[in-house]
Amino acid sequence: MITVENLIKSYNSLRVLDGVCHAQERGEAVVIIGPSGCGKSTFLRCLNQLETPDSGRITINGTTVAAGSGAGNEEEQLRRGLRLSAGMVFQSFNLFPHLTALENVTQAPIVVKGESRSQAETRALQLLAKVGLESKAAAYPAQLSGGQQQRVAIARALAMQPLVMLFDEPTSALDPELRDEVLQVMRQLAEEGMTMIVVTHEMQFARDMADRVLFFEGGRILEAGTPDQIFLNPQQERTKEFLRKVAVR
Amino acid sequence: MSFRQWPVALFVAAFSIAAYGADHLQEIRQRGVLLWGADAEGGAPYVYPDPEKPDRLIGFECELAEALAGKLGVKARMVQNQWDQLIPALERGDFDVILNGLEITPQNRQRVAMSRPYYVYAQQIVTRKESHGMTSMDELKGKSVGVLSGSAASRLDGLRVCDLRTYPGNVQSFQDLKAHRIEAVVLDLPIALYYAKPDTELKFSGAAFAPGYYGIGIRKEDTTLLAALNQAIQELAEDRTLERIYIKCGLWDERQASLKEYKAEQIAESKRISTLREWPKYLPMLLRAAAITVGLSIIAMALAIVAGLVIVLLRLYSVAPLRWLARAYVEVVRGTPLLIQLFLLYYGLPQIGIKLNAFLAGILGLGLNYAASEAENYRAGIQSIPSGQSEAALALGMTRWQTTRHIILPQAVRVVIPPVTNDFIAMFKDSSIVSVISMVELTKMYGILALSTYDFLGLGLMTAAIYFGLSYPASIFAHWLEKRLRYVK
Ligand SMILES: Nc1ncnc2c1ncn2[C@@H]1O[C@H](COP(=O)(O)OP(=O)(O)OP(=O)(O)O)[C@@H](O)[C@H]1O
Numbered sequence A: 001m002i003t004v005e006n007l008i009k010s011y012n013s014l015r016v017l018d019g020v021c022h023a024q025e026r027g028e029a030v031v032i033i034g035p036s037g038c039g040k041s042t043f044l045r046c047l048n049q050l051e052t053p054d055s056g057r058i059t060i061n062g063t064t065v066a067a068g069s070g071a072g073n074e075e076e077q078l079r080r081g082l083r084l085s086a087g088m089v090f091q092s093f094n095l096f097p098h099l100t101a102l103e104n105v106t107q108a109p110i111v112v113k114g115e116s117r118s119q120a121e122t123r124a125l126q127l128l129a130k131v132g133l134e135s136k137a138a139a140y141p142a143q144l145s146g147g148q149q150q151r152v153a154i155a156r157a158l159a160m161q162p163l164v165m166l167f168d169e170p171t172s173a174l175d176p177e178l179r180d181e182v183l184q185v186m187r188q189l190a191e192e193g194m195t196m197i198v199v200t201h202e203m204q205f206a207r208d209m210a211d212r213v214l215f216f217e218g219g220r221i222l223e224a225g226t227p228d229q230i231f232l233n234p235q236q237e238r239t240k241e242f243l244r245k246v247a248v249r
Numbered sequence B: 001m002s003f004r005q006w007p008v009a010l011f012v013a014a015f016s017i018a019a020y021g022a023d024h025l026q027e028i029r030q031r032g033v034l035l036w037g038a039d040a041e042g043g044a045p046y047v048y049p050d051p052e053k054p055d056r057l058i059g060f061e062c063e064l065a066e067a068l069a070g071k072l073g074v075k076a077r078m079v080q081n082q083w084d085q086l087i088p089a090l091e092r093g094d095f096d097v098i099l100n101g102l103e104i105t106p107q108n109r110q111r112v113a114m115s116r117p118y119y120v121y122a123q124q125i126v127t128r129k130e131s132h133g134m135t136s137m138d139e140l141k142g143k144s145v146g147v148l149s150g151s152a153a154s155r156l157d158g159l160r161v162c163d164l165r166t167y168p169g170n171v172q173s174f175q176d177l178k179a180h181r182i183e184a185v186v187l188d189l190p191i192a193l194y195y196a197k198p199d200t201e202l203k204f205s206g207a208a209f210a211p212g213y214y215g216i217g218i219r220k221e222d223t224t225l226l227a228a229l230n231q232a233i234q235e236l237a238e239d240r241t242l243e244r245i246y247i248k249c250g251l252w253d254e255r256q257a258s259l260k261e262y263k264a265e266q267i268a269e270s271k272r273i274s275t276l277r278e279w280p281k282y283l284p285m286l287l288r289a290a291a292i293t294v295g296l297s298i299i300a301m302a303l304a305i306v307a308g309l310v311i312v313l314l315r316l317y318s319v320a321p322l323r324w325l326a327r328a329y330v331e332v333v334r335g336t337p338l339l340i341q342l343f344l345l346y347y348g349l350p351q352i353g354i355k356l357n358a359f360l361a362g363i364l365g366l367g368l369n370y371a372a373s374e375a376e377n378y379r380a381g382i383q384s385i386p387s388g389q390s391e392a393a394l395a396l397g398m399t400r401w402q403t404t405r406h407i408i409l410p411q412a413v414r415v416v417i418p419p420v421t422n423d424f425i426a427m428f429k430d431s432s433i434v435s436v437i438s439m440v441e442l443t444k445m446y447g448i449l450a451l452s453t454y455d456f457l458g459l460g461l462m463t464a465a466i467y468f469g470l471s472y473p474a475s476i477f478a479h480w481l482e483k484r485l486r487y488v489k
């Protein structure tokens, strides 16, 4: 359902993505690991067009955007189409502080899809219940803990009914004791068959949940395989080194 | 001709101390020069640069100064000084005397010694050639009448029932008269003779009235200088030197004959009015003027808030040429003085056929000027919103505009409320600048009343109380709004 062909992205002279190729089935949960600065975030941000790649093609569910295809109206529509089929969860939550938890979830369906308020609220409440926060519907982000905020952010992304969910280190900004409640929600999503790409440093989570693990290094996918292949029997020297480091840590 | 006479200057001067002890007549004789203070800027026909040779000063007071100096056996030299600062400068010792249309009034006498008069001025009504009536103060009732700011005319009781407009200079009032923005101008006769008499579109309406005297201002302790100058003026009157000068300058009339018989007691002594005790008479006038201040500020601020938003949206989110235009607008408006902008709108635009009335010009001037500041406030507010906010909105599928409209602006509004409120309160006070385009708002009304009653303190307290009464609720409201809009209540 997702196909990425030869994605290249540079900032000035720095090549951050150096020809990434990736294919993913519907319902597959992919975890990306790799050292800091290797291009993981940039890869996710290219997938939902927060960044424009220099070259390469991205296809999600039949919608293809080729890099350098211009800034015309038609291309803009394609990009938004891609964006609409991918939901994104950020490391820093990025909840809208002026809106309640409920309004955070209903805002996009109302504004983007033109849903009625009552319709959007009904579904938002279901989603908040799903992430265990229906009692916090009226709370503002400042009144929520980090873990709660991230769970609202997940509900917010789900409200747009995306085909794939992109998570960029969703637990890195959280205190260790708050991480589980977020990981729990993500586990549940994976079990329900959501297509997911998760960038994370949670190795346990990767081992438990991933259908496939990608090891990023220097803007490329250096090694890919099942969790057992990557964690128990890595082929590349850099992968082994990386895993040693995170294990020590 | 006390234009440009600002209450503030008088206030400051009232408290400054005359530091000079010695008698200066001796010193002047030794020096061989009489230094006389005057303002040549817009000073016709008193003292002004010769249009043909601008480095030379002419005017009847120039000739008078030479004649007087001759009587003292010395030469005369003019010292340029801003008109409203002449008395403080005299007290500071910058020159020996003031010879520049200083009226012999009780108020001036409290500060300086006044010589016997050298000229009898009067008030003259000037109208357009085709106008009818308006030959006396009574007939001016309810009409829009222009006067020079701080002039003797602006202190006439009768003008308080007119739609009074005040001007910073002579040219502007006649320009507005010809442009049908006002119906009449009341001013000192010598100025009228110089500016209006030769103008074929204008006429003198009715006889001159409300006579008064110009005298020489001297430091109070210079008693022998005062005596010598009084003697000199008397002699110049008797040997008809004054008559010759005034005829030559076209300023002679039968009133001047009375100069010879002048008695000091003719000027009534200072009668102080307590405007606080008589507040029912003065407060309503101040409040009416305050209504103009409020109306002007609120409408201008509303314009600034909306126009500022348009400007900032163009600047941040539109295509190239519009973006540059918005940016240029902000830079140009912020880089030029509000005063010049108002002059352009009010006095400049009529030259290309756009005639705004004073209120509209005031609103546009203040509003468009503040729009640039508001745009900058908004820009700072918008840019203070973390980029994660717009990324999250875009990732949810919102368009740029939806992101701005639903996510960025609502947050930016909260950030910009304090600076915008500050601007609003500043505008209350800044709005007094529209007096330069003839509007009489609160500060101007204070100036007019204070100069006619000499009660700077009482009127000042009332005026300050009104300003405070207006701006304090505004800041309370802003605090309340800020609190109400806080994310967590
Ligand atoms: N907007 C930008 N401008 C310039 N350089 C950038 C920009 N964004 C990212 N980079 C650089 O690109 C490289 C890859 O960044 P990216 O955020 O994709 O790394 P990452 O793998 O997500 O790292 P981390 O684990 O620290 O989040 C880094 O060296 C980073 O400094």
Ligand SMILES: [Mg+2]
Pocket: A040, A041, A042, A168, A169
């Ligand atoms: Mg990253």
